[in-house]
Amino acid sequence: MNPARNIIHLDMDAFYASVEQLDHPAYRGRPVVVGADPRAGKGRGVVAACSYEARPFGIRSAMPISRAYRLCPKAIYVRPRMGRYAEMSDRIFAILRDYTDLVEPLSIDEAFLDVTASQRLFGPAEAIGRTLKARIRSELRLVASIGLAPNKFLAKVASDLGKPDGFVVVAPGKEREFLDPLPIFRLWGVGPKTEARLKRLGLQTIGQIARMPVETLEAMLEGAGRDLWELANGMDDREVVPGQEAKSIGGETTFERDTDDREEIRRTILELSDRVRRRLRRDHLFRTLTRAAILDHPTDVGDDLFREAWKLLQRVSLAGKRVRLLGVTATRLLAAAEPPGGQMSLFRPTADPRRRLARAVDAIQERFGSDAIARATLIRPAPARKKSADP
Ligand SMILES: [Mg+2]
Structure with a gap:
């Protein structure tokens, strides 16, 4: 126990x-x-x-x-x-x-x-x-x-x-009292299908499930039967598992009108890469190798993200197709070796001048908002796309 x-x-x-x-x-x-x-x-x-x-x-x-x-x-x-x-x-x-x-x-x-x-x-x-x-x-x-x-x-x-x-x-000690009157959809694992099935058997409340012999439920729902019966009786041993945050960070944009304008698509990829880069750096997360087509080294530099994303997109034939939604996502994230807070130091020495630039841009955007500084390419107005939105 x-x-x-x-x-x-x-x-x-x-x-x-x-x-x-x-x-x-x-x-x-x-x-x-x-x-x-x-x-x-x-x-x-x-x-x-x-x-x-x-x-x-x-x-x-x-x-x-x-x-x-x-x-x-x-x-x-x-x-x-x-x-x-x-x-x-x-x-x-x-x-x-x-x-x-x-x-x-x-x-x-x-x-x-x-x-x-x-x-x-x-x-x-x-x-x-x-x-x-x-x-x-x-x-x-x-x-x-x-x-x-x-x-x-x-x-x-x-x-x-x-x-x-x-x-x-x-x-x-009050688990059953709390659960008994509640409808069965409150039980984890009871989707609309299972709910309909249980209702056909006249089961409406969690209390009714809790009072059934567990074997009957197992016969009805196989493996899920015991889990359901335990939950209905207020039993759940699952631990709280800390720190499982941010497995992926992404940004996407839905175009106002479907587009076949390659330049617009290119600019959008650039913008999304920048947005993902900002979040990576803020959360001290870096993207690492996945496969040859993607990056072969960890990065939090927007240019790298953009270049790879754009390279990938180049291989997609857009002939006869229009784009509704574009996304850039960094996965397989690792916590940075850099101490937290380090990324905000503008003049901290780093080998890569692009990282120094990214750091400075982050600091400016952090303080004055994302409109305070931008790539020249992104300043020109986009004709078909009004506003972009994260997912
Ligand atoms: Mg909420």
Whole structure:
């Protein structure tokens, strides 16, 4: 038997939309939809996030942007600013790491924390959870929902149920009481198919599953049967695995109109490479060898990324084709050997003058914004493409 654990699941409320409302006071209290340009209902792409004020209209994330526009044309539609969200995300995770090293990021705005051992220093887990919420609110002016429970599964369900601005605690011994009335789709691993199947058998609530003999479920769902039964009974032994962040960093652009303009494509690749390079350097991550066609050495230099990406694209025949979306992604990332903070030192000696340049450009963009300095090629206006957006 594992000793009792105290697991927190923290999830920011309507994260992208909340950052937009934070940065634009005029957006506050109004429906805000972050995603593709709706182009008066003719836009392509999807909703990346929406504020709580947009939800009564039926708008949800991942919905086609054209549909969102039909539901609420008066909403404020904005393109995502991933750099800004990543910056806020870094600040959120810095707060979380003040209380434990056991922080497992699930996405840009969501994490598990194991605060079991932190209690000796910071007091009871519930107090730690309250402090996290309070600090995020006072220091960042954003709202987080928190679930606190003896395991990951319960913590995640708890934070979901409390949204928005939630703080839900599942005390040890209360697992069944908490789960029993909930609908079965809340169980991990129950997709629409399994849900339909279980419902045909008259199973509606987690409690009904929990009370079934495990053998019956195993016979019905094979291997998944036992997992489901254990979750339904509030059992989940999974550890919080720290530091699994940023396996890949990418940027992409959806063209306003499909394009066959090679020069425009070239310029877009250059722009995307720069954007990825900035994030690589900020997060102290470097890209390393994958295969001959790609880089044979680690880099965080935008020119390298651009050259390789462009070389790859050259091999793609665009005859008779038009491009909707371009992406540049760096994978197989390694933490830099360089000490954190080193990248901001403008005049730190380095062998590669391009890295010195990149460092200086980073520092300028970090302080004055990404428009403060740019490649001459990127300053000329792009004819067919209005605005680009990160994924
Ligand atoms: Mg969230």
